[in-house]
Amino acid sequence: MEAPNYAGLRALLVNCSxxxxxxxxxxxxxxxxxxxxxxxxxxxxxxxxxxxHQIAPGVQPDMxxxxxxxxxxxxxxxxxxxxDILVIGTPLWLGEESSVCRVLIERLYAxxxxxxxxxxxxxxxxxxxxxxxGNEDGVKHTSMSLLFAMQHLGLVIPPQADCGxxxxxxxxxSYGDPREGxxxxxxxxxxxxxxxxxxxxxxxHTAHLLxxxxxxxTYGNDRNALADGELFGYAEPRAVPGT
Amino acid sequence: MEAPNYAGLRALLVNCSxxxxxxxxxxxxxxxxxxxxxxxxxxxxxxxxxxxHQIAPGVQPDMxxxxxxxxxxxxxxxxxxxxDILVIGTPLWLGEESSVCRVLIERLYAxxxxxxxxxxxxxxxxxxxxxxxGNEDGVKHTSMSLLFAMQHLGLVIPPQADCGxxxxxxxxxSYGDPREGxxxxxxxxxxxxxxxxxxxxxxxHTAHLLxxxxxxxTYGNDRNALADGELFGYAEPRAVPGT
Amino acid sequence: MEAPNYAGLRALLVNCSxxxxxxxxxxxxxxxxxxxxxxxxxxxxxxxxxxxHQIAPGVQPDMxxxxxxxxxxxxxxxxxxxxDILVIGTPLWLGEESSVCRVLIERLYAxxxxxxxxxxxxxxxxxxxxxxxGNEDGVKHTSMSLLFAMQHLGLVIPPQADCGxxxxxxxxxSYGDPREGxxxxxxxxxxxxxxxxxxxxxxxHTAHLLxxxxxxxTYGNDRNALADGELFGYAEPRAVPGT
Amino acid sequence: MEAPNYAGLRALLVNCSxxxxxxxxxxxxxxxxxxxxxxxxxxxxxxxxxxxHQIAPGVQPDMxxxxxxxxxxxxxxxxxxxxDILVIGTPLWLGEESSVCRVLIERLYAxxxxxxxxxxxxxxxxxxxxxxxGNEDGVKHTSMSLLFAMQHLGLVIPPQADCGxxxxxxxxxSYGDPREGxxxxxxxxxxxxxxxxxxxxxxxHTAHLLxxxxxxxTYGNDRNALADGELFGYAEPRAVPGT
Numbered sequence: 001m002e003a004p005n006y007a008g009l010r011a012l013l014v015n016c017s018x019x020x021x022x023x024x025x026x027x028x029x030x031x032x033x034x035x036x037x038x039x040x041x042x043x044x045x046x047x048x049x050x051x052x053h054q055i056a057p058g059v060q061p062d063m064x065x066x067x068x069x070x071x072x073x074x075x076x077x078x079x080x081x082x083x084d085i086l087v088i089g090t091p092l093w094l095g096e097e098s099s100v101c102r103v104l105i106e107r108l109y110a111x112x113x114x115x116x117x118x119x120x121x122x123x124x125x126x127x128x129x130x131x132x133x134g135n136e137d138g139v140k141h142t143s144m145s146l147l148f149a150m151q152h153l154g155l156v157i158p159p160q161a162d163c164g165x166x167x168x169x170x171x172x173x174s175y176g177d178p179r180e181g182x183x184x185x186x187x188x189x190x191x192x193x194x195x196x197x198x199x200x201x202x203x204x205h206t207a208h209l210l211x212x213x214x215x216x217x218t219y220g221n222d223r224n225a226l227a228d229g230e231l232f233g234y235a236e237p238r239a240v241p242g243t
Numbered sequence: 244m245e246a247p248n249y250a251g252l253r254a255l256l257v258n259c260s261x262x263x264x265x266x267x268x269x270x271x272x273x274x275x276x277x278x279x280x281x282x283x284x285x286x287x288x289x290x291x292x293x294x295x296h297q298i299a300p301g302v303q304p305d306m307x308x309x310x311x312x313x314x315x316x317x318x319x320x321x322x323x324x325x326x327d328i329l330v331i332g333t334p335l336w337l338g339e340e341s342s343v344c345r346v347l348i349e350r351l352y353a354x355x356x357x358x359x360x361x362x363x364x365x366x367x368x369x370x371x372x373x374x375x376x377g378n379e380d381g382v383k384h385t386s387m388s389l390l391f392a393m394q395h396l397g398l399v400i401p402p403q404a405d406c407g408x409x410x411x412x413x414x415x416x417s418y419g420d421p422r423e424g425x426x427x428x429x430x431x432x433x434x435x436x437x438x439x440x441x442x443x444x445x446x447x448h449t450a451h452l453l454x455x456x457x458x459x460x461t462y463g464n465d466r467n468a469l470a471d472g473e474l475f476g477y478a479e480p481r482a483v484p485g486t
Numbered sequence: 487m488e489a490p491n492y493a494g495l496r497a498l499l500v501n502c503s504x505x506x507x508x509x510x511x512x513x514x515x516x517x518x519x520x521x522x523x524x525x526x527x528x529x530x531x532x533x534x535x536x537x538x539h540q541i542a543p544g545v546q547p548d549m550x551x552x553x554x555x556x557x558x559x560x561x562x563x564x565x566x567x568x569x570d571i572l573v574i575g576t577p578l579w580l581g582e583e584s585s586v587c588r589v590l591i592e593r594l595y596a597x598x599x600x601x602x603x604x605x606x607x608x609x610x611x612x613x614x615x616x617x618x619x620g621n622e623d624g625v626k627h628t629s630m631s632l633l634f635a636m637q638h639l640g641l642v643i644p645p646q647a648d649c650g651x652x653x654x655x656x657x658x659x660s661y662g663d664p665r666e667g668x669x670x671x672x673x674x675x676x677x678x679x680x681x682x683x684x685x686x687x688x689x690x691h692t693a694h695l696l697x698x699x700x701x702x703x704t705y706g707n708d709r710n711a712l713a714d715g716e717l718f719g720y721a722e723p724r725a726v727p728g729t
Numbered sequence: 730m731e732a733p734n735y736a737g738l739r740a741l742l743v744n745c746s747x748x749x750x751x752x753x754x755x756x757x758x759x760x761x762x763x764x765x766x767x768x769x770x771x772x773x774x775x776x777x778x779x780x781x782h783q784i785a786p787g788v789q790p791d792m793x794x795x796x797x798x799x800x801x802x803x804x805x806x807x808x809x810x811x812x813d814i815l816v817i818g819t820p821l822w823l824g825e826e827s828s829v830c831r832v833l834i835e836r837l838y839a840x841x842x843x844x845x846x847x848x849x850x851x852x853x854x855x856x857x858x859x860x861x862x863g864n865e866d867g868v869k870h871t872s873m874s875l876l877f878a879m880q881h882l883g884l885v886i887p888p889q890a891d892c893g894x895x896x897x898x899x900x901x902x903s904y905g906d907p908r909e910g911x912x913x914x915x916x917x918x919x920x921x922x923x924x925x926x927x928x929x930x931x932x933x934h935t936a937h938l939l940x941x942x943x944x945x946x947t948y949g950n951d952r953n954a955l956a957d958g959e960l961f962g963y964a965e966p967r968a969v970p971g972t
Contacts, residue, residue, distance in 0.1 A: 024483055041476070068749070099831035106828055137625055141630075147390065148383065148390060152383075157394050158399055160397060162394075166652075168652065169650065170678070202464060216402065226437050233440075239272075240421070300537070309506075311506070337634075345588045349580075384824065410897050411895065432897065511969075515966040526962045629877055633877060640888040664969070673968075705732060707889070712923050723765070724758070725758075
């Protein structure tokens with residue numbers, strides 16, 4: 001089969017690792033796989049190691065206007081806005097995404113009042129995926145939360161839009177840790193390899209499809225029209241019979 | 244604005260209520276809203292009140308071959324297979340979807356070895372949404388679980404693909420319960436009305452887009468090719484530096 | 487150290503496996519570990535393989551009064567009521583507990599209007615734990631749901647009250663599957679062994695402590711008094727300053 | 730009924746609000762209810778508004794040793810260690826706890842290698858509860874995560890150890906917002922009032938019970954003995970019959 005060329009698409013891969021040094025992030029390694037696949041298809045890939053930036057927690061576009069001395073988010077936002085594809089990568093702690101990842105979700109949510117030029121949520125036209133690694137347990141739980149948040153904001157979630165690596169239950173090594181006489185941890189896991197491949201291509205296919213179509217039609221989701229009382233065909237159902 | 248016509252699309256709305264009588268299901272009322280919007284756009288809408296059928300729990304296509312006397316699932320499956328749009332409706336109990344809803348998820352999962360004629364998961368080309376009602380608390384939690392399961396199986400999740408109604412925390416009335424001198428419970432909730440409208444249209448827009456495109460390209464997600472070892476550009480990342 | 491003797495305590499271990507044959511349930515094997523530890527301490531252990539029984543879904547004490555022909559729950563309830571320790575065992579499907587497990591939660595919830603002779607929830611004085619196995623991913627997510635449900639109903643959750651086994655991410659063998667030249671799958675996992683041990687003993691210690699104390703004092707949780715308007719010291723806080 | 734006196738117990742109420750000003754936190758108001766009930770019973774109550782402190786994300790006891798310039802956690806830890814009762818309060822954003830709350834969980838987890846003088850987890854002997862407010866949806870979901878984390882660390886979770894307030898689905902006012910001619914938002918909600926009362930008393934009853942008993946017996950949970958290979962009665966189950 002010939003690989004599609006998706007030049008013209010842009011992807012932002014955000015690593016929500018707690019590790020200050022991007023070079024030693026395990027989650028970063030699986031994001032490298034996504035990066036390689038997308039770059040190879042002509043996609044312009046932007047990488048963001050979030051913990052290198054000083055982002056205030058909160059749900060406003062610029063937290064410097066709400067009591068914080070410093071906030072890098074307003075400077076980072078244009079990189080989110082420019083992306084057709086948003087991939088959120090996170091490690092797992094106690095079965096949940098990192099606190100850095102929750103800061104990201106809060107700040108994405110903070111922009112949700114913005115509309116595109118067609119009156120839709122600013123996130124319409126983008127697609128989203130999740131990359132999660134841990135030494136054990138929690139990819140599905142965390143994907144539930146991240147994919148939910150992204151679709152709620154307005155991104156499309158393609159089929160099988162998450163991937164990850166986990167070892168057997170209990171303490172243990174992490175994705176990409178070197179091993180003597182064997183490939184690094186997780187690199188020989190077919191499930192992880194295939195899901196990373198499927199996710200990356202489905203994100204690109206779906207972003208391309210959306211872009212070619214000029215985004216979703218506005219009928220039913222034009223927030224200005226909804227605010228003006230347009231019903232788009234909505235009708236009240238019957239009441240449930242009283243008891 | 245002129246409403247799009249989506250004749251040719253088919254939708255299956257599954258109600259996972261615990262109420263044997265479909266007429267008195269509160270969740271069924273919000274599914275009525277979706278039904279009305281989709282039918283009005285020319286979509287052929289099929290309704291399924293799951294608890295009326297005797298479906299065995301399990302993760303095999305036909306549980307009669309695995310120790311159960313009776314199983315209606317094989318007779319219901321063609322209705323799922325025919326649908327371009329799948330909407331799962333569920334009530335909330337202790338903050339979770341109903342047991343009937345989990346039977347549905349198990350049985351959808353049971354078919355996940357099936358491929359379409361292009362080697363993709365049988366669910367590729369479909370889009371999914373969730374409709375949830377409760378007297379309090381749990382729409383987001385349950386949407387996380389249902390939308391995750393659907394994207395994992397291969398459905399596309401459009402933007403803002405869930406809707407629901409919840410009252411203030413604590414025991415209280417349910418969606419559609421009649422009230423004296425006021426609209427039935429929840430019918431005057433703008434958030435519920437708009438989200439049901441947005442969800443319904445986005446499901447139709449996205450299903451139409453996918454159908455017009457002939458589904459997603461197979462590059463990267465063709466399971467026969469993946470099983471044969473095709474890598475689709477996958478390359479191993481570097482190891483994390485040892486410590 | 488000398489092992490405590492907990493003769494006089496009763497435990498109910500419920501297996502929510504989808505496997506009709508209890509002998510081939512993987513989750514059942516980890517429940518065997520709990521059974522052995524508790525029986526060895528003198529606890530009277532009752533085992534229930536739920537899928538062998540025909541339990542109607544629903545949230546009423548007896549679903550035969552609500553449209554169902556058959557319902558084994560009323561006959562099973564005395565076994566729950568007699569237990570000082572309740573352990574819920576479940577397999578994982580798509581990262582969630584089984585549908586059979588959700589039927590159990592619904593029916594436990596169905597009894598939550600019952601009070602003990604002191605006016606407390608019928609579940610006060612009991613302690614709860616969770617045993618979860620899957621071939622991959624989901625022990626923590628499912629423990630969250632099961633332990634939450636149990637504490638919500640009125641059980642005490644001791645420290646580290648869950649245990650389980652999971653393999654590396656992706657399809658694979660299950661707990662207890664035989665292997666050539668090695669112990670059965672998961673039996674050599676220290677984390678699983680220790681957590682099963684810790685959980686079992688903490689359930690017994692806590693149940694014993696509660697029983698010796700005659701249950702929790704009723705001050706603040708006597709539902710008859712609360713229904714009569716007793717405040718138990720509750721006072722309204724100040725309002726948040728208006729903006 | 731006469732209220733018990735629990736002088737000698739200490740409680741730490743942590744507010745994970747995103748609001749820099751503790752005075753305007755809605756979650757803080759429901760924590761005030763808990764504070765009043767516990768103080769009234771003689772408990773020494775310590776309050777912590779976490780966002781006032783500069784706590785590094787991470788899973789180590791002191792992040793200054795891991796690349797961070799500043800970390801207030803080591804100075805705050807003695808207040809956690811001194812508490813018999815730990816209550817975590819959080820607002821809801823996109824149905825999840827705040828990022829500040831996840832920083833707290835990470836840093837509590839960072840201390841989990843510490844043992845008490847009896848070889849048990851440092852958190853043994855403490856009890857935990859959760860207080861959650863939002864304008865809509867998510868108390869149960871977030872309680873699942875917080876109570877799970879606390880029991881995993883070694884705290885006991887008493888019956889009905891969470892409380893919260895939520896309004897009807899959609900944007901709306903928050904707990905404690907002033908209203909003309911009516912009590913502030915949520916103050917007239919019986920469910921919230923009762924659950925706050927029940928939770929507060931059950932936390933005190935259970936902490937008292939544990940303290941009187943000198944904590945849980947160490948049999949089965951002594952981590953030094955477990956590390957030395959002590960089995961505490963653990964025995965391997967049979968394998969699942971091969972197929």
